[in-house]
Every structure is written in C-alpha cells, then in structure tokens.
Amino acid sequence: LACGGTIKVFVEPAVRPDVLAAARGPGGQVVAAVVEGPGLGRSVLIHEDGRIEGSLGAAVPEPRVREAALEALRREASITTAVETTEGTASVFLEVFARQPRLVIFGGVHIAVALVPLARALGYRTIVADGRPAFLTRERFPDADQLILGWPEAAFDEVGLDAACSVCILSHDPKFDEPALQLALRSPARYIGAIGSRKTQASRRDWLRTSGFSDEEIARVHGPIGLDLGGRQPAETALAILADMTAVRYGGAAARA
CATH class of the missing domain: 3.40.50.720 (NAD(P)-binding Rossmann-like Domain)
Structure with missing residues (x-):
C-alpha cells in the first residue's frame, strides 16, 4: 500500500446468502468465515443475542468464535482472529454488520x-x-x-x-x-x-x-x-x-x- 502497510484480501466467487442477509438486515449480526485452516470455507451467522446459524464443523469451538464475534460487534470492527481447534489453528474472519447508531x-x-x-x-x-x-x-x-x-x-x-x-x-x-x-x-x-x-x-x-x-x-x-x-x-x-x-x-x- 502507498502508506507502507500491507493487507490480506479474502476473495470469494459469490456472495454467501448469510452475508447478503446480514448486509440487507437491520444489523446486530456477525458473519464468521474460516479463511485458513480447519473448516476452510465454512461460515456461520452470529446474532447479537448469541444465536448461531450454521456450523463451522466439529473441529472449531463455537463458544470461542461466538465470544470473539460479540466482542467485535460491540467494538463495531471487523477482524480476523485465530481459533485453536482439534485439528490445528484456524483463522476466522469476523465480518461485523452493526446496527445503525x-x-x-x-x-x-x-x-x-x-x-x-x-x-x-x-x-x-x-x-x-x-x-x-x-x-x-x-x-x-x-x-x-x-x-x-x-x-x-x-x-x-x-x-x-x-x-x-x-x-x-x-x-x-x-x-x-x-x-x-x-x-x-x-x-x-x-x-x-x-x-x-x-x-x-x-x-x-x-x-x-x-x-x-x-x-x-x-x-x-x-x-x-x-x-x-x-x-x-x-x-x-x-x-x-x-x-x-x-x-x-x-x-x-x-x-x-
């Protein structure tokens, strides 16, 4: 980048239904997608009340992902977080769709x-x-x-x-x-x-x-x-x-x- 920093770009061939629903909805949701490691390509939709729609697979601990997602939602900042699984470390991208303040x-x-x-x-x-x-x-x-x-x-x-x-x-x-x-x-x-x-x-x-x-x-x-x-x-x-x-x-x- 011109500023001297670097970024990682996550490219998907199509917009997933959960992302589309979150983007069109009222907010208060996080899409958690595994971008590296066990469960690659899987995603879930996490609501602000902690409900989870979908599955990241048996290897990925959902409570840990939920905790990180709700913290990201509170901060209104999308992040990538490392999650330890039974099959190694997974990188999970937490895409935040915050409510309008x-x-x-x-x-x-x-x-x-x-x-x-x-x-x-x-x-x-x-x-x-x-x-x-x-x-x-x-x-x-x-x-x-x-x-x-x-x-x-x-x-x-x-x-x-x-x-x-x-x-x-x-x-x-x-x-x-x-x-x-x-x-x-x-x-x-x-x-x-x-x-x-x-x-x-x-x-x-x-x-x-x-x-x-x-x-x-x-x-x-x-x-x-x-x-x-x-x-x-x-x-x-x-x-x-x-x-x-x-x-x-x-x-x-x-x-x-």
Whole structure:
C-alpha cells in the first residue's frame, strides 16, 4: 500500500446468502468465515443475542468464535482472529454488520437543536422526545428523524432502547430528567448522559442511590454531559457531547463515566 502497510484480501466467487442477509438486515449480526485452516470455507451467522446459524464443523469451538464475534460487534470492527481447534489453528474472519447508531434525546432545548445535525453527520438516527409541545416542533428540528411528544416512559417505550442507543437527557426539568434517567439505566444503552452542574450531578447520584441503583449502575451516567472542551455556546456543548459519545463508542482514551 502507498502508506507502507500491507493487507490480506479474502476473495470469494459469490456472495454467501448469510452475508447478503446480514448486509440487507437491520444489523446486530456477525458473519464468521474460516479463511485458513480447519473448516476452510465454512461460515456461520452470529446474532447479537448469541444465536448461531450454521456450523463451522466439529473441529472449531463455537463458544470461542461466538465470544470473539460479540466482542467485535460491540467494538463495531471487523477482524480476523485465530481459533485453536482439534485439528490445528484456524483463522476466522469476523465480518461485523452493526446496527445503525441511534441518538435519543429527551428535552428539545437549544443544545438539542445543535446536537441533531452533528449527530446525523456522524451517521446517527436522531430521535428527539419531550413532554412540552412548544419545544418539539419541526421548525426547531427540521433534520430529526423522529419527534416523540410524551413523557419519558412512553417515549422510551416507543423507541425501544438497545445497545446501539446513546441517550442524552437535556430537559433541565427533574420531573422529566429523573424518570428518564431511571429508564435509561435499566436499558442496555451504551451511552447515558445528563445535563446539569457538578452540584446537580452529586444530588442526582444521591437520589439514584436512594432509588435503589448501585454505584456501578450510577457510574454509567456521564454528567456533566460531554467532554470538558471549555466551550460555552450550544453548538460547542453539542460538539463536546458527540466527542464523549464517540470516545465511548470506540473505546477511546477520552472515554469516561
């Protein structure tokens, strides 16, 4: 390569049905194909819940492949991994088909207005929810993929929070923020951020403890939300939030809880 690196190219004469199905599907799947060693040419489809369709053969330990596949899916990175089998070492290519990331914002405030277009530019499906009609209009959010008018429970139930979701709680109103936080913490959302000062965050953590959440669970909340970039404008705060979400998504050194 011009950059001085090298690559290995895996060439197939036709697209396998499992790859085609994964590419056309909603994501959350990994195609594991043996590209060298025992089981050469075999492939399986691994779902995010651990289900496996197909077989790599008796020699290849499926639990090991499943573990590596789910880790690759979590990192959203296709990799080739070495797997020890009863007949020697096999090289297995793990082709990741991740779900489209979703940004779920509760609170149609000025920061949310700036956050939506930035998130869309990074490939997120953007969903804004609020219980206040005046904050949730197409004039304010012309680019949002979905607007949901309602309280957190109804809104999050409609969304269906999953591991591809990043949740930003921005309403500045405890009657919305508190139930939204509880619901987000009970979900597998990969990022949960809440706006508010350090004093507000400390009070919020105390309240979450009295509500039955453990310190480990509470540590999932990023608050004050976003990386400390020193910005003051809504767009700068939105940038800090997206930077924090990106660090968490890819395991960057800036990721924090």
